[in-house]
Amino acid sequence: MTELKVTFKEFRNDVAPNWCPGCGDFAVLAAMQRAFANLGLTPEQVAVVSGIGCSGRISGYIHTYGFHGTHGRALALAQGLKIANRDLVVVASGGDGDGYAIGMNHTIHAIRRNIDLTYIVMDNQIYGLTKGQTSPRSQMGFQTKSTPKGSIESPLAPLQMALAAGATFVAQGFSSDVNQLVAIIEAGIRHPGFAMINVFSPCVTFNKINTYDWFREHVVPVETIEGYDPHDRNKAMQALMETDGMLTGIIYQDPDSVSYEDRIPGFQKTPLVKQPLKLERAEFEALVAEFM
Amino acid sequence: MTELKVTFKEFRNDVAPNWCPGCGDFAVLAAMQRAFANLGLTPEQVAVVSGIGCSGRISGYIHTYGFHGTHGRALALAQGLKIANRDLVVVASGGDGDGYAIGMNHTIHAIRRNIDLTYIVMDNQIYGLTKGQTSPRSQMGFQTKSTPKGSIESPLAPLQMALAAGATFVAQGFSSDVNQLVAIIEAGIRHPGFAMINVFSPCVTFNKINTYDWFREHVVPVETIEGYDPHDRNKAMQALMETDGMLTGIIYQDPDSVSYEDRIPGFQKTPLVKQPLKLERAEFEALVAEFM
Amino acid sequence: MVDQLSWKVGGQQGEGIEKPGDLFATALNRLGYYLYGYRHFSSRIKGGHTNNKIRVSIRPVRALSDDLDILVAFDQETIDLNARELRKGGVVIADAKWNPRLPEGVGDVRLISVPFTSIAQELGSTLMKNMVAVGATVGLMDLPVEPFQEVVTELWGRKGATVVEKNMQAIARGAEFVRRELGGPLDEFRLAPADGKRRLFMIGNEALALGAIAAGARFMAAYPITPASEIMEYLIKVLPQFGGTVIQTEDEIAAVTMAIGANYGGARAFTASAGPGLSLMTEAIGLAGMTETPVVIVDTQRGGPSTGLPTKQEQSDINAMIYSTHGEIPKIVIAPSTVEECFYDMAEAFNLAEEYQVPVIVLTDLALSLGKQTVEPLDYDRVEIRRGKYLGDTELPERERLDLFKRYELTADGVSPRPIPGQKYGIHHVTGVEHNEVGRPSEGAANRKQMMDKRLRKLQGFRLKNPINVHAPHEAPDVLFVGINSSEGVIREAIERLEAEGVKANHIQIRQVHPFPADDVRPYVERAEQVIVVEQNATAQLAHLLILHVGYREKIHNILKYDGNPFLPREIFEQAKGLLKTKELI
């Protein structure tokens, strides 16, 4: 059997990422590759859809189908794609600016909709690609190019928002703990519905506050919480609030989640894209007859 | 002193609202007029900015300054306006589609920013003006024009989202209880920062489920909760989750809220709009000298 | 007996006045008459005047008539606002209940007060006053009652035989009352018999939706908006039968982007909206252009700018549809003129989108999208499915693991083969950033130029099968009329009258808006003494396209209308006469 086993190398391509050395996004890339391999997926079964940002480049660094879209719209692309072809494993990804600033609306509504996708946000609490402005995740007082006197906006709590929006799967990883991240992504992909995964992915170039060390000191793995039950939405919310959003691991999963696709009236298991385009003459005539 | 007292009639104009008889929005209009009067405001001190929808028409039915903008963007207009003239009382308003579908992103970021505005969402859990499609507030299974077999998306919990976004004032009213609503709006306007107010405002024409009676049965006024403390964010979140978002009254208020305007470095108490446009020659020359 | 007749029903919005109009029109359609309707309504739910003007004829009609033969009024406001439109000898039928009266200065018009409400009450429900009103029309026009029986049964059959019976009684009573009042049928309201053929009766939006289904679209993502919502609402009802679905998105950006995502996945998917939605889609349309992802987008034009006149007729998005989005992409814009063309063009749009791998915008206007009209049979066999270089159902040849598929291969026609996700040997990358042949970001100058050239090459020489509709009987006409979208019928009627006065007029209707079919249009412009571009906007957008692409600026004149109402034949006729007079042609 060993020769059949997919390894993460199957998901590597020959592009050298243009991320800065040490960027947290390398770990996210590696974790995605390993998760895909662990799930026994083949490259053509997967599509990685990404937004614009340093993080958004990820779709070009992985050997799967990839769509690098517009800023903030990865989830809209991904949802359309999944509706077209529900056999695909669709992973959307991007930065915290992409997903929580310009794209926040789609994030919330994708969560509500619960289409079977996995969404990975590389949360570095800053805008990397545009060279270091504040992001909705930047802490109050955080000094950046755009907030030289410190940010004066309250940072978003994306996972609390996700729970409030009715998320059925909420998890958080950290680039320093690739094993945990792999497990989270695997679980997210297996989850029947929308999996919301926030990853602390340090920007070593522009964010000198929320560094690897800083995160290491601040994260609270769910395992450290006695008897943590990831099936209780209210408790999950409480735990997030109490840890100021620093909880990592699988924070909440609805065991009864039914994906959007499975709720659509008349929607088939056979992907749309494999169904015939042409109507039968009789079908057409029946439709038209309604107008006579 | 009586002759000086402002009455809500000051805020009435001569337009007959084109809302359906019985629409919940009439009560919101009346409550706004009474709240303004109770606060001793005069019409020119107030600007009502609204979105597009049945509810959005409200800016035309009140005798104050009014700006009826584009669908979903009332808050962006309102924030710009307030920055221009912080002496104004700015109230933004619109429907649940306006604020929680197309405009949700602005809602969240306005909350984070905490500019001193009051935002009133007339939440009828449906799209009124476009004749009865599902809204992000529609319950699962809710049948509308756009969901004849029932909605299959999980409804948004706007006030939980608001708390997760760092709201400093969160309240909920109901068109049947105008007195409560007046009190909420007054408190919201007095609150130094962003006041998020959701109002159950039934659509008598298209929503035959979430009717006045339905709400009457389901709302949970905060007063009915023993020892409810509106200053505890976590408790407020819990109470919202436990009541499935049906809590009414002032649900949370941060007593230490400092408005965005008061945090902006160098921002004056004198409104921008009253400051001179022209630079002094010396100021200009100092700026330019930096480039030599 | 008359060949045609114009009927209008009016009342307060939200009071169910759609019913009598629909019933009247459907019954007459069943009798084989041709119909053309236009609804006047406001951006509010209840209250405010609304009306439905329907033209009935024994011959095809594609325009409103200038005047009105019969006005059915459910309130005094309806009479006050519309009575002036009645021809000499026209009739107002109104509910006796509120003592209807004709306004001052309305000349030779007859008012018949029919006790709509009391008859309905006698029959058990005031709701039936609508039926009494229909009956009054039946009496006035001396119509057979059978088709009404049929439609009433379809409408209320589920509620039981008594309900049907009651409603039919209401119709009979209304008819009887009017017959008695008139003392016998008036010849001027009796239509010549129709051919009795069953024809389709639908609005443009329904035809667009049918076209999409016929083309194999099984996914629509959309956000509600007037006057586009019916497309989505129809598909929501129908698509589940075919395994498809509609997602009502959070906004139009999500809608179009989802449609792009689904097309990337290999499905045929689309969105539809009106001006405000299209404006929001601007960035995404550029993404489709840059990534060469097919996508179809319907723009049902309404009164602009901004929220504008959401329920009114206009044709003012032409420029925006051609030029919107930053940078330069290939894009196709087509504009059907009739409901039939809505169907065929919509189906064709999906072919074009896939053949050229570009966004295709199907442009309609409110009158076309919402006007209900008699429609010639829609021909199943005319709907082709052509997917161009789509490889989704092809077995791709094996290749080395990292030898990515050249999704953007530089080809002679600029179009590259297109595998879809899921295919084993089709892996490639797609990006809105400039990219190389396998879709990887590339900033190189040479690659950039090649890729821009490739993309723009795709539509060089592009030509629809029918880029313009031509009615050009004259070799050397006095005037060429040029129109777009719903104006075809009204221009033709104006031309009939002009021809009757000796004017030689040709007429083309622009269906291929972009790329502009200059070579097709030019000969007609050249041959004409004068050109009159008829369009519903204030800045003569279509005329400017002519000037830009064809020239002959000095020949080109405009008839513009931008008050929210569709053209009437008389308006074009008279303004054209004015323009022609200045040229001393008449």
Added chain:
Amino acid sequence: MVDQLSWKVGGQQGEGIEKPGDLFATALNRLGYYLYGYRHFSSRIKGGHTNNKIRVSIRPVRALSDDLDILVAFDQETIDLNARELRKGGVVIADAKWNPRLPEGVGDVRLISVPFTSIAQELGSTLMKNMVAVGATVGLMDLPVEPFQEVVTELWGRKGATVVEKNMQAIARGAEFVRRELGGPLDEFRLAPADGKRRLFMIGNEALALGAIAAGARFMAAYPITPASEIMEYLIKVLPQFGGTVIQTEDEIAAVTMAIGANYGGARAFTASAGPGLSLMTEAIGLAGMTETPVVIVDTQRGGPSTGLPTKQEQSDINAMIYSTHGEIPKIVIAPSTVEECFYDMAEAFNLAEEYQVPVIVLTDLALSLGKQTVEPLDYDRVEIRRGKYLGDTELPERERLDLFKRYELTADGVSPRPIPGQKYGIHHVTGVEHNEVGRPSEGAANRKQMMDKRLRKLQGFRLKNPINVHAPHEAPDVLFVGINSSEGVIREAIERLEAEGVKANHIQIRQVHPFPADDVRPYVERAEQVIVVEQNATAQLAHLLILHVGYREKIHNILKYDGNPFLPREIFEQAKGLLKTKELI
């Protein structure tokens, strides 16, 4: 001695190679030389080749030179990519550390290996290798060391005298090394002395920001994007001094809408972005147009479409800026050609926005927005503040309580008086729905027409003070060059060479893009034998504006470039010669 010289420094992005370029340029600026720079960079943070090409001259320069005199290379890639650009006898200065070599086929070019790194190490930090490189240039060009001392002190003074001293030593050591290597200064690298005047040295974005402040803008709402971000970043630093602020919004829709809200409130506010942002603003721009709310929007054009080439030069948003947004609004689009004009036009944009109560788009391109250049003194006295019918600081006459202010009064010029919220007798309503004079929604046909006419009337006959920049020495020129934005300088250089070959060439640069200044442009087109429109896009957008508004299609030719790089004088010169030859003019 030479009058001008072209210098380039290159290396890996994110390795601080901006420093030596800035230091070199600033020092030469202090000496009174004129400079013109263009940075080549990529859409990534670290890694990837970047370079900064700077032209230095004793006379004003507004274009890059075709070739290069000196290339300072921090890696072999820089040599490989740029050595071919060197003129015969040009010099590469490179770090000896990595054994630099000239690529095959690079002809008569001299390579000087300077031990950047080892000298820096000796001085205590490899970071100083930049300074050694600057020193090498100083040596090669035989420059005085004082201005460097000055700039180094400004840069590192805060870190203490030792740091300054060390850096100066690094410069001295580099200079010394090269002098020794050359055995004395080479005349061909010695610049003729400059006038020693202190001039401004800045990028277009800074000038735009200064223009906004000078015009009284105290609020900017924006979302970061290349190549616009510097505007926002500069204002973030500076506006607090003047009580103003910048909000970094959640997206561009919020940005422009906030700016509209602030303008409605009576402040002067604006936003700035590039193509993708502008596309997202499409709907809001329509709102500003419909509600007649002034707003200024900067579009810094970059390579499109979609994300395109975010760090590259292009001029491809012209059509989108004119025609975007559904429906029809009055709108002004102006395009400065120089950094000075960025300043004045930006300030003027606020006047126009308020005088006409319309959105004003200030269009630049990447080369203009980011190219750092010597700038003539900015004249405080030339900045006027004109607010048109703004009534915000007027005592309004008393009126009845419900007698709303006629914010949309129908006036002869179409512009209506504008009170602002807070004024006691100015209460009115504003809406993007069609409205009456007091701003209440109105669907009436007559009102609609009046209001459309009113809005469109505002810009009838609109004309900037300088709608075009004119360099037209010839009464009957062989050719008229037409350009836009940053191409002014490069076109002028090409013309100089053409004139040297006997071609008579006029030149206009379009500053008023919309409404198009047809009457200003026409005479120049008429008089020219041939017209060559030089623009950086693939579809000849500017040329089409000429054809549409002025005609003379047969005369109009294009020189297009859309590979992401700015024009070089030679390219225009040679292509123009080609075009002129076909006309047998040369």
